[in-house]
Amino acid sequence: xxxxxxxxxxxxxxxxxxxxxxxxxxxxxxxxxxxxxxxxxxxxxxxxxxxxxxxxxxxxxxxxxxxxxxxxxxxxxxxxxxxxxxxxxxxxxxxxxxxxxxxxxxxxxxxxxxxxxxxxxxxxxxxxxxxxxxxxxxxxxxxxxxxxxxxxxxxxxxxxxxxxxxxxxxxxxxxxxxxxxxxxxxxxxxxxxxxxxxxxxxxxxxxxxxxxxxxxxxxxxxxxxxxxxxxxxxxxxxxxxxxxxxxxxxxxxxxxxxxxxxxxxxxxxxxxxxxxxxxxxxxxxxxxxxxxxxx
Numbered sequence: 302x303x304x305x306x307x308x309x310x311x312x313x314x315x316x317x318x319x320x321x322x323x324x325x326x327x328x329x330x331x332x333x334x335x336x337x338x339x340x341x342x343x344x345x346x347x348x349x350x351x352x353x354x355x356x357x358x359x360x361x362x363x364x365x366x367x368x369x370x371x372x373x374x375x376x377x378x379x380x381x382x383x384x385x386x387x388x389x390x391x392x393x394x395x396x397x398x399x400x401x402x403x404x405x406x407x408x409x410x411x412x413x414x415x416x417x418x419x420x421x422x423x424x425x426x427x428x429x430x431x432x433x434x435x436x437x438x439x440x441x442x443x444x445x446x447x448x449x450x451x452x453x454x455x456x457x458x459x460x461x462x463x464x465x466x467x468x469x470x471x472x473x474x475x476x477x478x479x480x481x482x483x484x485x486x487x488x489x490x491x492x493x494x495x496x497x498x499x500x501x502x503x504x505x506x507x508x509x510x511x512x513x514x515x516x517x518x519x520x521x522x523x524x525x526x527x528x529x530x531x532x533x534x535x536x537x538x539x540x541x542x543x544x545x546x547x548x549x550x551x552x553x554x555x556x557x558x559x560x561x562x563x564x565x566x567x568x569x570x571x572x573x574x575x576x577x578x579x580x581x582x583x584x585x586x587x588x589x590x591x592x593x594x595x596x
Contacts (some may be wrong), residue, residue, distance in 0.1 A: 326349060334423050335392065335424040339390065343493070350374070351410070355409070356388070358404070371549075400420055400421070401423040404416065409515045428452070428510060429452040430449065430450070434446060434519050442496070446490070459487055462483055469507065529555060
């Protein structure tokens with residue numbers, strides 16, 4: 302772990318005027334704690350024998366109020382007087398961002414009492430909720446496939462139930478809803494069948510997570526397949542003095558065959574003269590290139 306990310310909290314109890322420590326401990330912890338996550342805490346003892354040693358850890362925010370964590374950890378008797386013991390500290394999602402404080406106390410049945418206070422930084426809980434559909438636009442009668450995934454700040458999925466997901470129509474009427482949805486690896490997959498005559502426009506998917514609501518829209522519209530498509534390829538500029546411009550025009554029916562008897566019209570101007578010169582040509586079955594000669 303990088304040095305700047307480690308907090309070393311040392312407590313030493315000396316006997317009289319002696320320079321040699323009689324009892325003490327070193328607490329190793331992350332300097333930055335993030336709400337909604339668990340952090341590993343380790344304590345190294347110095348001449349702190351048992352039996353029945355306990356670690357009391359209390360953490361609270363800089364703004365005061367009730368502690369957001371109060372933990373009592375039993376140090377096993379198998380850990381020596383100069384041994385190490387590690388445990389996990391859960392930082393709740395509700396912990397306020399900013400400075401925080403940790404008070405650590407070590408005690409034993411033999412009357413050992415050690416304590417010290419440390420300051421840490423609390424980062425706010427971060428949750429990214431992703432809502433996806435299999436396509437952005439749907440036609441009446443289509444089936445809408447929905448995916449919802451909640452991710453932590455490190456992009457790992459949160460394995461917990463999603464409280465609610467619902468879909469609203471363009472006039473804000475709730476059309477479908479699901480409650481307390483179980484996830485599979487942090488992912489939920491849902492589907493909704495559109496009727497043959499649904500309201501046209503933008504629909505919205507809402508997901509209510511434990512961190513708040515998220516939404517994503519999709520469009521329902523009548524879609525008529527075009528009878529043909531036209532692709533035009535033309536030069537981006539014309540060198541001064543050129544007398545010919547070559548333009549490729551390709552028109553095809555949706556079933557792949559070229560158009561017959563189609564007319565192509567091209568308007569050309571030099572930018573300073575508003576009078577445009579117009580030329581036209583007719584596409585045959587085998588002709589895809591129309592060459593227009595400027596006068």
